Amino acid sequence: QVQLVQSGAEVKKTGASVKVSCKASGYIFTNHGITWVRQAPGQGLEWMGWVSTYTGNADFAQSLQGRVSMTTDTSTSTAYMELRSLRTDDTAVYYCARWGFSWNDGDWFDPWGQGTLVIVSS
Amino acid sequence: SSELTQDPAVSVALGQTVRITCQGDSLRNNYAAWYQQRPGQAPLLVIYGQNNRPSGIPDRFSGSSSGNTASLTITGAQAEDEADYHCNSRDSSGKHQVFGGGTKLTVL
Numbered sequence: 001q002v003q004l005v006q007s008g009a010e011v012k013k014t015g016a017s018v019k020v021s022c023k024a025s026g027y028i029f030t031n032h033g034i035t036w037v038r039q040a041p042g043q044g045l046e047w048m049g050w051v052s053t054y055t056g057n058a059d060f061a062q063s064l065q066g067r068v069s070m071t072t073d074t075s076t077s078t079a080y081m082e083l084r085s086l087r088t089d090d091t092a093v094y095y096c097a098r099w100g101f102s103w104n105d106g107d108w109f110d111p112w113g114q115g116t117l118v119i120v121s122s
Numbered sequence: 123s124s125e126l127t128q129d130p131a132v133s134v135a136l137g138q139t140v141r142i143t144c145q146g147d148s149l150r151n152n153y154a155a156w157y158q159q160r161p162g163q164a165p166l167l168v169i170y171g172q173n174n175r176p177s178g179i180p181d182r183f184s185g186s187s188s189g190n191t192a193s194l195t196i197t198g199a200q201a202e203d204e205a206d207y208h209c210n211s212r213d214s215s216g217k218h219q220v221f222g223g224g225t226k227l228t229v230l
Binding site for chain 2: 035046050095097100102104105110112115
């Protein structure tokens with residue numbers, strides 16, 4: 001079955017960086033992009049950006065430009081999200097999801113990884 | 123602030139029908155997708171596109187759209203439908219994605 005499995009929880013200090021992995025299985029990795037979404041405690045979902053698993057090109061939410069990078073390793077079907085210069089308000093659960101798209105039905109994200117809790121403390 | 127607006131909370135009696143809405147100008151040109159999120163779990167896609175349900179999603183879930191409003195309807199709500207529901211679409215530029223603030227559904 002199609003599955004995304006993420007790396008484990010992280011605790012970081014302000015100013016540090018974190019890198020979260022997302023390993024895909026059950027489908028051809030390069031046929032779908034990967035998107036990253038985060039959720040601060042008690043808050044809604046925030047789209048962070050996406051990476052093309054075919055070209056490696058990425059695009060990010062304006063609010064994260066300059067602090068985030070998204071990469072892939074096609075040899076292991078794994079996507080990575082790195083967030084730098086961490087702040088306390090970056091504390092959140094970070095999710096990866098497979099990006100689906102069609103001209104008839106637009107965009108959708110399915111399935112999602114289990115989430116990775118990142119805690120940033122000063 | 124989000125470009126997609128959802129009511130923070132909605133309630134429905136067991137077995138009744140409930141509509142959860144999502145408003146935003148970008149919805150005039152883009153479909154919404156809907157995600158169910160139970161406490162402590164990852165979001166789960168329930169509706170996307172014109173009105174598509176992924177495999178395993180009960181047919182009591184349906185989607186529709188009119189003007190700047192997308193709707194998720196649950197016909198005959200069940201106790202297990204109690205969850206947060208998030209809408210998602212492209213933003214006004216069409217290049218990026220955006221989520222609504224989420225609606226907490228309570229089944230009474």
